[in-house]
Amino acid sequence: MRINRTATISLGIISSFVLAIVYLPLFIVLINSFNKSMNMDWPPPGFTITWWEKAFGSGGLIAALSTSIVIALCASAIALILGTLLAIALSRYKFFGKESVGLMVILPIALPGIVTGLALNNAFRTVLGMQLSMATVIVAHATFCIVTVYNNVLARLSRTNKNLEDASADLGAGVFTTFRLVTLPQIGSALIAGGLLAFALSFDEIIVTTFTAGSGVETLPIWIMNNMFRPGKAPVVDVVAVTTVIISVVPLYFANRLTREEK
Amino acid sequence: MAISIRNVTKKFGDFTAVDDLNLEIKSGEFFSMLGPSGSGKTTVLRMIAGFDLPTNGEIYLYEENVTTKAPFDRDVNTVFQDYALFPHLNVIENVEYGLKVRKISKTERRIRAMAALKKVHLSEFSERKPAQLSGGQRQRVALARAIVVEPKILLLDEPLGALDLKLREKMQIELKELQRELGITFIFVTHDQDEALTLSDRIAIFNNGKIEQIGTPRELYEKPATEFVARFVGTANVFEGAAAKELFGTTAKVMIRPEQIQLSNKGIEAKVLETIYLGSTLRFLLDLNGHQLIAEVSASDDQAQTYRRGATVKVNMSKTDLVELS
Numbered sequence: 001m002r003i004n005r006t007a008t009i010s011l012g013i014i015s016s017f018v019l020a021i022v023y024l025p026l027f028i029v030l031i032n033s034f035n036k037s038m039n040m041d042w043p044p045p046g047f048t049i050t051w052w053e054k055a056f057g058s059g060g061l062i063a064a065l066s067t068s069i070v071i072a073l074c075a076s077a078i079a080l081i082l083g084t085l086l087a088i089a090l091s092r093y094k095f096f097g098k099e100s101v102g103l104m105v106i107l108p109i110a111l112p113g114i115v116t117g118l119a120l121n122n123a124f125r126t127v128l129g130m131q132l133s134m135a136t137v138i139v140a141h142a143t144f145c146i147v148t149v150y151n152n153v154l155a156r157l158s159r160t161n162k163n164l165e166d167a168s169a170d171l172g173a174g175v176f177t178t179f180r181l182v183t184l185p186q187i188g189s190a191l192i193a194g195g196l197l198a199f200a201l202s203f204d205e206i207i208v209t210t211f212t213a214g215s216g217v218e219t220l221p222i223w224i225m226n227n228m229f230r231p232g233k234a235p236v237v238d239v240v241a242v243t244t245v246i247i248s249v250v251p252l253y254f255a256n257r258l259t260r261e262e263k
Numbered sequence: 264m265a266i267s268i269r270n271v272t273k274k275f276g277d278f279t280a281v282d283d284l285n286l287e288i289k290s291g292e293f294f295s296m297l298g299p300s301g302s303g304k305t306t307v308l309r310m311i312a313g314f315d316l317p318t319n320g321e322i323y324l325y326e327e328n329v330t331t332k333a334p335f336d337r338d339v340n341t342v343f344q345d346y347a348l349f350p351h352l353n354v355i356e357n358v359e360y361g362l363k364v365r366k367i368s369k370t371e372r373r374i375r376a377m378a379a380l381k382k383v384h385l386s387e388f389s390e391r392k393p394a395q396l397s398g399g400q401r402q403r404v405a406l407a408r409a410i411v412v413e414p415k416i417l418l419l420d421e422p423l424g425a426l427d428l429k430l431r432e433k434m435q436i437e438l439k440e441l442q443r444e445l446g447i448t449f450i451f452v453t454h455d456q457d458e459a460l461t462l463s464d465r466i467a468i469f470n471n472g473k474i475e476q477i478g479t480p481r482e483l484y485e486k487p488a489t490e491f492v493a494r495f496v497g498t499a500n501v502f503e504g505a506a507a508k509e510l511f512g513t514t515a516k517v518m519i520r521p522e523q524i525q526l527s528n529k530g531i532e533a534k535v536l537e538t539i540y541l542g543s544t545l546r547f548l549l550d551l552n553g554h555q556l557i558a559e560v561s562a563s564d565d566q567a568q569t570y571r572r573g574a575t576v577k578v579n580m581s582k583t584d585l586v587e588l589s
Contacts, residue, residue: 163347166314169334170341171361171412181364185351 026245033238040234055239064223065243071134071219072202075141076149079198080191082142083149088183091157092165109147116143117211124212132214140212141205145198152194152259153187160186193258196251204248220244264326265290265416265448266311271320273306273472280306282472283320288450288465290325290415293442295451295459297495298469304452307469308418311450312341325415339416340409344424346401348393354380354404355389361412379411380404382441399430406441416448423458435461456496460484468492484520490588493518498557500524501588506554510580516588521546521559523584526567530579535570551578 003011036046055061089095090102108116120140124130164186168178206221213219218226224240227233266288273281281303288294296304309315310322313334321330329337340361348357358376367375380386383403393401402422409417419438423431439462442449453459459466460480468475468483468491476488480496487493490501503516510531511517526547533556537548541559545567549556558578560567570576 161345161347163343163345164349166312166334167341167343167347167349167408168360168364169314170312170339171364171408172335173360173364174333174335177364181360182349185349 029238029241033235033242035235035238038232038235040238051235051239055236055243058236060218061220061223061236061240064218064220067134067218068203068220069247071137071141072199074138075145075202076195076198078138078142079145079149080195083146083194083198084153084187084191086146087150087153087157087187091154092162105150106147108144113205113207114211116140117208120208121211132212132217134214134217136212136214137209137217137219140208141202144208145202148197148201149191149194152190152197156187156190189258193255196255196258200248200251200255204244264288265292265324266450267323267326268307268311269321269323271307271310271317271322273303273310273315274318279472281310281317284472284474286467286474286477288448290448291446293439293449293451293462293464295453295463295466296469297453297456297459297466299495300454302469303472304467304469305420306472308341308420308450308452311416312339312418313337338414339418340412340414341418341420342402342405342409342422344421346393346405348401348404348408350393352392353389354385354391354393354396357393357404358407358411360408365412375411376407379407382410382444383407383437398425399434402426402434406438410441410445414447416450417442417445419449419451421452421454423453424455431458438462460496466496468495470495486586487518488589490516490518493586493588498559500556502554509552510554511582511585513585513587517585518588519580519584519586521557523581524556524558525579526558526560526570526576527579528577530577532575533578535572535574535576537572538570547576549576549578 031044032040033051034047034049035041035044035051036048037044086101086105090098090105117140120136120143121132124132124136130136164182165178168182169175173181204221206219206225209219209222213222220240221244224237224244227240228237264287266286268284268286271281271284272279284303284307286307296307298304306315310317311324313329313332313336317330321328323329324337324339349360352360355373355376358379359372362372362375377386377389380389380403383406385400385403385407388396388400393404396404402425405422422438423434426434435458438449438451451459451462460483463480465477465479466483467477470491476483476492478486483492483496487496487499490499493499493501498521499518500521501516501518502510507513507515507517522544531551533549533551535547536550536555539546539548540562543562544559545562545564547558547560547567547570549558556578562568
C-alpha cells in the first residue's frame with residue numbers, strides 16, 4: 001500500500017506520541033530508582049544506588065521475589081504439560097464436544113481477573129474447604145497460563161504434517177517414542193515460547209493472586225502494592241518495578257524471537 | 264497369501280468408503296489398486312498399514328489376523344504420498360529411524376541405512392535435510408526409509424503423484440527393478456492407469472468402495488468386465504440397446520477398442536467429426552448413423568493421413584473384437 005508524505009509524517013508523529021505515553025513513565029520509574037531525593041523530586045537533585053542496595057538488602061522483598069518465581073515456574077510447568085496434551089488431543093483426534101473444549105480452554109484469558117479470582121476463591125474455600133496457600137495461587141495461575149502454551153502448540157501442530165506421526169508408527173515406533181522423537185522436536189520451540197509467555201503472565205499477575213493467596217503468601221506485585229504508599233518506601237518500590245519489568249520482558253523477548261525464527 | 268482382506272467395510276460417518284470388500288494378494292506380487300479419487304483405494308491401503316481400523320471385516324497378513332493391530336506391530340511399511348520425511352532429521356537419520364526404534368546398534372544402523380540409500384541411488388546426499396532435496400530425491404529417501412527395515416510388504420500411496428512426467432517414468436522403471444531385486448510384495452495405489460498398466464502384475468479397479476475387476480493389465484484392457492473398467496483402462500466405444508442391435512445385432516452391452524476399428528474401403532460409411540494427432544497414432548471421432556465412435560490408427564498409415572474433418576470414410580469392425588460387458 002502506498003501512503004503519501006503528509007500521511008507518513010502524521011502517522012509517524014502519532015505513533016511516537018503513543019509510544020512515548022507508554023514508555024516515558026517506565027523510563028521515569030527507572031530514573032527514579034536512582035533518585036537521590038526520597039520524595040521523588042523532579043528533576044532529580046542527584047543520583048544514588050542506595051535504593052537498590054536497600055531493596056535487595058530487605059528480606060521481605062527477596063522472599064516476595066522468590067515466591068513469585070516459584071509460583072510462575074510451577075504454573076508454567078503445569079501449563080506446559082496440560083496445554084501440550086490439550087493441543088495434541090484437539091488437533092489430532094476427533095471426539096464429542098471437541099469445539100466446546102477448545103473454547104473453554106481459551107476462555108480464562110478473556111475472563112476478567114476479578115471474576116476468575118472470586119470464583120476460584122469461592123471454590124477453594126467454600127466448596128473444597130481448602131486453606132488458601134501458594135498451591136492455590138499456582139492452580140489459579142495455571143488456568144490462564146495453559147492458554148498461551150495451548151495456543152502456541154496448537155498453531156505449530158496445525159502447520160506440521162500429520163503423516164509424520166503415522167510414518168513414525170509405521171516404522172515401528174510406539175506412541176511415546178513417536179512423541180519423543182517426532183512430535184516433540186516439531187513443537188519444541190513453540191513449547192519454549194508458550195512457557196516463557198506463561199511465566200511472564202504469572203509473574204506480574206496481581207488480581208487473581210489477591211483472591212487466591214493465603215495470608216502468608218506475598219508475591220512481588222502484592223509486595224509492591226502493600227509498600228507503594230508507605231512513607232519512604234517509594235524509591236524502593238521503583239527499584240522493584242524496574243526488576244519486575246526486566247524479569248517479565250526478557251522471557252517475552254525470547255518467546256518473540258523463537259516464534260519469529262520459525263517463519 | 265501375503266494379504267487377505269475379508270468382507271471389509273469402512274464407514275466415515277454416513278459415508279461408506281469401502282463396501283464389503285474381498286481381496287487376496289499373493290506374496291511377491293506387484294499389485295496395484297487403481298481407481299478415481301474417493302473410490303476407496305487409499306482407505307484400503309491405510310487399513311492394511313493399520314492407520315485406519317475397518318468398521319467390519321478382517322485383514323490377514325501372511326495368515327495372521329492383524330485387523331486391530333497397531334501400525335508398529337505390523338510387518339508392512341508405507342511410502343506416503345507426501346513422503347512424510349521427518350524435517351528435523353537429515354537423510355541418513357530419516358532412513359535409520361526404523362532401525363533406531365528397533366534398538367539396533369549405531370554401527371549396524373549406519374551400514375544398513377547406507378546400503379538402503381545406495382539401492383535408491385542417493386548415497387551422496389546422506390547429510391542433507393529433506394528441505395534441501397528435490398521431489399524425486401525425497402521420494403527416494405522415503406523409499407529407502409521404508410525398505411531398510413526389510414518389511415514383507417511395501418505399501419505405496421501414489422508415490423509418484425507429485426513428480427513431473429519424465430521423472431515419473433524414470434522412477435516407474437526404478438520401482439519395478441527395486442521390487443524385483445527385493446522380491447517383496449508391493450502394493451501400489453494410483454489413479455493413473457498408464458502407471459498401473461506399466462508396473463503391475465495384477466490390478467484391482469476400484470469404484471465407489473468396491474472392486475469392479477481384478478486382473479492382469481492385459482486382461483483388464485482386453486477383457487474388461489464392466490463399462491467402468493472399459494472406460495477407466497484405456498479408451499472404449501461402448502454400445503447398448505438400439506445402437507448395439509443396429510450395429511452388431513446383439514441385445515448385450517458391448518465394447519470395442521479404438522485401435523480395433525479399421526478404416527478402409529469396405530464397411531459402413533461414417534463421417535469424420537474430428538481428427539487428433541497423438542504422435543504415434545491418429546485418432547478419429549466419427550459419426551456412424553448418429554452413433555459417435557472413436558477410432559485410432561497408426562500415424563504412419565498414409566491413407567488415414569488424408570482423412571480430414573467432414574470427409575466420409577468406411578468403417579470396418581469385426582465381431583470377434585467385441586467384448587460383452589455386464
